[in-house]
Amino acid sequence: MTFSKNESLCKQELQSWQLTHLQETLERVYYLVPFYKKKFDDAGVLLKDIKSLKDLSKLPFTKKQDLRDNYPFGMFSVDMDQIVRIHSSSGTTGKPTVVGYTEHDMSIWAEVMGRAFTMGGVTCQDIMQNSHGYGLFTGGLGFHSAAERMKIAVIPSSTGFTSRQLLLLKDFGATVLTATPSFALHMAEVAKNEGYDIQKDFKLKVGFFGAEPTSDGMKKEIASIWGIDYHEVYGLSEIIGPGVACNCKHSNLLHIHEDHFYPEIIDPKTGEVLPEGERGELVITTLTKQGLPIIRYRTGDITSLTRIPCKCGRTLGRIESIVGRSDDMLLINGVNVFPSQIEHVLSKQDGVTLNYQIIADKKGYLDKLEIDIELNPEMMSDDIGDLDRLKKTIQHALLNHLYINVDVKLVAPKSLTRSEGKAIRVIDKRQK
Numbered sequence: 501m502t503f504s505k506n507e508s509l510c511k512q513e514l515q516s517w518q519l520t521h522l523q524e525t526l527e528r529v530y531y532l533v534p535f536y537k538k539k540f541d542d543a544g545v546l547l548k549d550i551k552s553l554k555d556l557s558k559l560p561f562t563k564k565q566d567l568r569d570n571y572p573f574g575m576f577s578v579d580m581d582q583i584v585r586i587h588s589s590s591g592t593t594g595k596p597t598v599v600g601y602t603e604h605d606m607s608i609w610a611e612v613m614g615r616a617f618t619m620g621g622v623t624c625q626d627i628m629q630n631s632h633g634y635g636l637f638t639g640g641l642g643f644h645s646a647a648e649r650m651k652i653a654v655i656p657s658s659t660g661f662t663s664r665q666l667l668l669l670k671d672f673g674a675t676v677l678t679a680t681p682s683f684a685l686h687m688a689e690v691a692k693n694e695g696y697d698i699q700k701d702f703k704l705k706v707g708f709f710g711a712e713p714t715s716d717g718m719k720k721e722i723a724s725i726w727g728i729d730y731h732e733v734y735g736l737s738e739i740i741g742p743g744v745a746c747n748c749k750h751s752n753l754l755h756i757h758e759d760h761f762y763p764e765i766i767d768p769k770t771g772e773v774l775p776e777g778e779r780g781e782l783v784i785t786t787l788t789k790q791g792l793p794i795i796r797y798r799t800g801d802i803t804s805l806t807r808i809p810c811k812c813g814r815t816l817g818r819i820e821s822i823v824g825r826s827d828d829m830l831l832i833n834g835v836n837v838f839p840s841q842i843e844h845v846l847s848k849q850d851g852v853t854l855n856y857q858i859i860a861d862k863k864g865y866l867d868k869l870e871i872d873i874e875l876n877p878e879m880m881s882d883d884i885g886d887l888d889r890l891k892k893t894i895q896h897a898l899l900n901h902l903y904i905n906v907d908v909k910l911v912a913p914k915s916l917t918r919s920e921g922k923a924i925r926v927i928d929k930r931q932k
């Protein structure tokens with residue numbers, strides 16, 4: 501079952517929809533957003549040059565910095581009387597990026613989230629505990645508004661206050677949980693410490709997680725601890741918020757709602773569009789948004805795109821779970837390393853947890869990589885010889901998978917700094 505008919509259009513219907521809406525969007529931004537008029541003029545591209553979807557690659561990219569340079573509302577294509585919601589990034593590393601939604605945009609957002617909920621089998625009979633942060637961050641309210649429109653009972657518990665979250669989860673009997681993956685694991689850890697029987701005390705059957713790159717191992721761990729179906733929701737505020745893509749029950753790949761968000765995969769260094777199936781940076785053009793239409797936005801997220809048909813019958817293309825950020829990517833002695841690759845290796849090892857920290861540093865002229873990993877509590881009583889063997893096994897597995905030597909340190913359970921929101925996995929001590 502699908503939520504909207506656009507999820508299963510045939511290729512010709514989809515492409516014709518995309519081209520029509522692309523041309524409308526280009527016209528909108530050219531005449532209504534001075535930034536785009538200048539950008540297209542400087543690139544020497546005329547609107548009439550865009551005759552096919554492939555022609556989109558003639559247009560320049562939009563970057564996060566462009567949103568900052570036009571802070572706060574310079575990229576909006578409507579007057580403020582049309583805007584019904586404003587979100588913004590935290591702006592910890594410069595001016596925040598600000599996004600605005602019209603009523604029409606809010607409907608699109610609810611529609612794509614409705615598709616995600618339907619992929620997870622959620623109906624108006626369900627109760628959803630929304631443990632995403634509320635506020636300027638799009639996670640909390642993005643899930644909330646869409647759930648309300650689908651008449652799903654939503655508990656706006658937001659993130660943090662873990663003991664209270666668990667109390668609500670048990671007493672209100674939520675069947676659906678939405679959170680960041682690291683918070684879902686944190687909740688499980690606290691639940692165990694507080695003496696809950698996770699499988700018996702809670703009624704959860706499905707969870708929607710996102711906002712952090714997550715390995716298959718971590719997804720499986722969350723699904724098995726909570727006894728739920730794991731669905732990943734991908735999104736970013738510059739495009740709409742959560743709901744840009746989500747996986748159905750038949751696939752680990754995420755259906756991207758390409759009737760609204762047109763995807764391209766590019767080589768992050770050269771900007772060239774890569775062939776289907778190759779891994780690179782995801783670039784998205786919004787096709788239907790009014791408040792903040794965006795052309796060829798560089799998401800910074802590394803993934804690949806396939807249009808191999810999915811068993812569920814949806815014809816929307818699918819992207820891999822985000823492998824890493826093009827700006828999170830660590831370059832270690834010339835080798836690209838993503839935290840998710842390390843997590844993938846750790847998820848297959850007994851004796852250690854997925855609480856780890858990656859520390860990149862210099863030794864002389866060379867880069868060196870250290871990974872501190874928390875042991876499972878039961879490993880602590882074992883003798884030094886066992887720990888040494890475990891350390892060597894992990895080092896060997898990392899070398900095989902990443903092609904680099906990694907210095908592994910096994911540390912006591914709960915000794916690494918925890919964060920209740922997004923996990924900070926990487927510390928780069930090298931001179932930038």
Ligand SMILES: [Zn+2]
Nearest residue numbers: 748810812814
């Ligand atoms: Zn599918």
